Amino acid sequence: MLRNFTIIIIMFLSTFGPAVVIALVGSSAVKAVGRNPSAAAKILSAMIIAFIFAEAIAVLAILMVFNIFK
Numbered sequence: 001m002l003r004n005f006t007i008i009i010i011m012f013l014s015t016f017g018p019a020v021v022i023a024l025v026g027s028s029a030v031k032a033v034g035r036n037p038s039a040a041a042k043i044l045s046a047m048i049i050a051f052i053f054a055e056a057i058a059v060l061a062i063l064m065v066f067n068i069f070k
Helices: 002-035 037-068
Strands: none
Touching (some): 002 037
């Protein structure tokens, strides 16, 4: 019982951080495009790279949790 609860808490924390990063990056990108629409291509590429890194961190965290509690 305690082991399952520990796994749930660790998985929540390991996915909550990247989710917050994605939300902040998306919000900032929308604000930046609103201020300077001509820079939309550069903002979009930077946003996509930030999304990829955040998702990679989430995937690695989940894989580590699976390996630890296997």
